Every structure is written in C-alpha cells, then in structure tokens.
Amino acid sequence: MAVAEKGLEKDAAAEPAQGGERRPTVIADDVHIVYRVYGGARGRGSATAALSRILRRKPGGNVREVHAVKGVTFTAYRGEAIGLIGSNGSGKSTLLRAIAGLLPVERGRVYTDGQPSLLGVNAALMNDLTGERNVILGGLAMGMTKTQIEERYQDIVDFSGINEKGDFISLPMRTYSSGMAARLRFSIAAAKDHDVLMIDEALATGDKRFQKRSEARIRELRKEAGTVFLVSHNNKSIRDTCNRVLWLEHGELRMDGPTDEVLKEYEEFTRK
Numbered sequence: 244m245a246v247a248e249k250g251l252e253k254d255a256a257a258e259p260a261q262g263g264e265r266r267p268t269v270i271a272d273d274v275h276i277v278y279r280v281y282g283g284a285r286g287r288g289s290a291t292a293a294l295s296r297i298l299r300r301k302p303g304g305n306v307r308e309v310h311a312v313k314g315v316t317f318t319a320y321r322g323e324a325i326g327l328i329g330s331n332g333s334g335k336s337t338l339l340r341a342i343a344g345l346l347p348v349e350r351g352r353v354y355t356d357g358q359p360s361l362l363g364v365n366a367a368l369m370n371d372l373t374g375e376r377n378v379i380l381g382g383l384a385m386g387m388t389k390t391q392i393e394e395r396y397q398d399i400v401d402f403s404g405i406n407e408k409g410d411f412i413s414l415p416m417r418t419y420s421s422g423m424a425a426r427l428r429f430s431i432a433a434a435k436d437h438d439v440l441m442i443d444e445a446l447a448t449g450d451k452r453f454q455k456r457s458e459a460r461i462r463e464l465r466k467e468a469g470t471v472f473l474v475s476h477n478n479k480s481i482r483d484t485c486n487r488v489l490w491l492e493h494g495e496l497r498m499d500g501p502t503d504e505v506l507k508e509y510e511e512f513t514r515k
C-alpha cells in the first residue's frame with residue numbers, strides 16, 4: 244500500500260483503539276470530489292424543448308458543478324470504528340463512495356488497504372431472486388467460496404431475522420419491506436470479516452432489536468481488527484459503536500477526534 248507523505252499531521256491526535264502498532268487502512272489526502280450535472284440549469288419544460296436544448300448544447304456548455312467534498316484529509320487505522328456525521332448534503336455519502344472507488348476524486352488521493360466494501364452498493368443483490376439466492380450471490384460477490392457461504396448461511400438468515408415471521412427467505416426480495424431488505428444486506432455484508440467495511444445509514448432502517456444486533460456486530464468487526472465507517476444521523480448509534488468521529492460540513496472536515504468530543508461540539512452546533 245502506498246502511503247501519502249503530506250497533510251497527515253492532524254491525525255496524530257487519534258488514539259489507537261487497541262494497543263500496539265497502528266496499521267493504516269484508509270488514507271484520504273486532500274480529497275476533492277466534484278459532481279458535474281449536465282443540463283442542470285433551466286431543466287424544465289416539454290420533451291420537445293428538452294430535445295432542442297440538447298441539440299443546441301455546445302461542448303462544455305450548460306454544465307453545473309457541485310463541489311461536494313473539499314480538501315478532506317485523514318488516516319483510518321485497523322481496529323477503529325469511525326462515525327461520519329454532518330448536516331444533510333455535507334458530503335458523507337460522497338466521501339464513502341470515493342473511498343470505495345465508486346467515484347473519481349477531482350484532486351488529492353485515496354489510499355486503501357484492500358478493497359473496502361460499501362454496504363448497500365457493493366452488495367449486488369437482485370430483486371427478482373429469493374432471499375436465499377441473494378445470500379449466495381452476495382457472498383460470492385464479496386469473494387467468499389460456496390463452502391464458506393454454505394457454512395454461514397444459517398447464521399446470516401438468523402442474524403437478519405427475515406424468517407422470524409414466516410418463511411420469507413424463500414420469497415423474492417422484491418416482496419420485502421425496505422427495512423427487511425436492508426437487514427438482509429447488512430447480514431450478508433457483516434458475515435465476512437472485512438478489512439474496511441462502510442455502512443451508510445443501514446442501522447437506521449432496521450427496528451430497535453436489529454439495530455442492537457448490528458451494533459454488536461460492528462463492535463465485533465472492530466475487534467477482529469478491521470476498520471468500520473458508519474454514516475448516521477443517529478448520534479446514539481454513533482456513540483454506541485464508534486471510537487472516533489469525522490464531522491463534515493459543506494464538504495469540509497470540520498472536526499476529527501474522539502466520539503464524545505466531536506459529538507459534544509456537533510450537538511451544540513445542531514442546537515443553534
């Protein structure tokens with residue numbers, strides 16, 4: 244793994260979750276991410292008007308840029324569970340997608356140890372297939388062997404709680420509620436010991452009991468020496484699972500430090 248040379252001094256404050264040598268898993272070095280929206284301006288009207296606008300479009304014209312992440316720098320280490328907080332539209336999901344390699348960075352660099360798994364996006368599940376087939380598909384997509392999946396199959400189903408109210412696992416996923424689908428996705432992703440697991444609001448979709456189970460699993464994944472990123476608007480979930488928090492506001496990293504310290508400032512900020 245390449246290691247960025249500059250811009251990392253501010254992370255010196257982050258303590259290792261466990262003793263011993265700290266091993267970096269993700270390094271973001273002055274990361275900028277820009278979305279380009281084509282034809283974003285004056286986009287209303289009939290299809291005829293839209294077609295004539297498209298035909299008139301000059302190369303490079305009518306493009307609006309959204310600078311979603313602005314110069315974010317941090318280093319994540321093994322054994323850390325890092326919460327990502329900030330107002331709506333502050334750039335949390337965008338940053339995770341870039342770390343997962345799903346979005347290009349405009350400037351700066353992202354270095355990762357292994358392939359980070361972004362829960363919900365990397366889990367390539369198919370709505371028309373049964374939950375059962377999707378467990379196998381999701382497992383294979385994460386690089387597990389068929390035998391490994393078979394060994395863990397029952398645990399995944401039990402963890403998801405999908406079958407608690409009947410035999411739902413043999414029904415197509417399109418028949419699941421959004422909460423049930425999110426639970427199955429989380430259960431599949433959490434069945435593997437990831438180097439870097441990134442969870443975007445997944446905990447918010449499950450019910451209280453499932454939230455508790457998934458928080459416990461996140462703590463376990465941390466112990467198994469991986470790094471977990473959790474995006475959430477639920478400060479309690481962040482407090483219960485994360486040892487460190489990155490607070491983004493308007494695409495900028497406003498604070499990076501121990502959970503209690505950052506949440507205290509954030510709660511004061513959101514009370515205003």
Ligand SMILES: Nc1ncnc2c1ncn2[C@@H]1O[C@H](COP(=O)(O)OP(=O)(O)OP(=O)(O)O)[C@@H](O)[C@H]1O
Nearest residue numbers: 278280309311329330331332333334335336337338
């Ligand atoms: N596909 C896209 N195209 C253009 N702009 C986008 C796109 N996705 C997000 N944005 C913009 O990027 C900025 C950051 O969005 P992002 O979804 O990363 O925020 P977030 O912190 O995850 O928000 P939330 O808490 O509401 O989920 C916002 O201004 C948003 O409008």
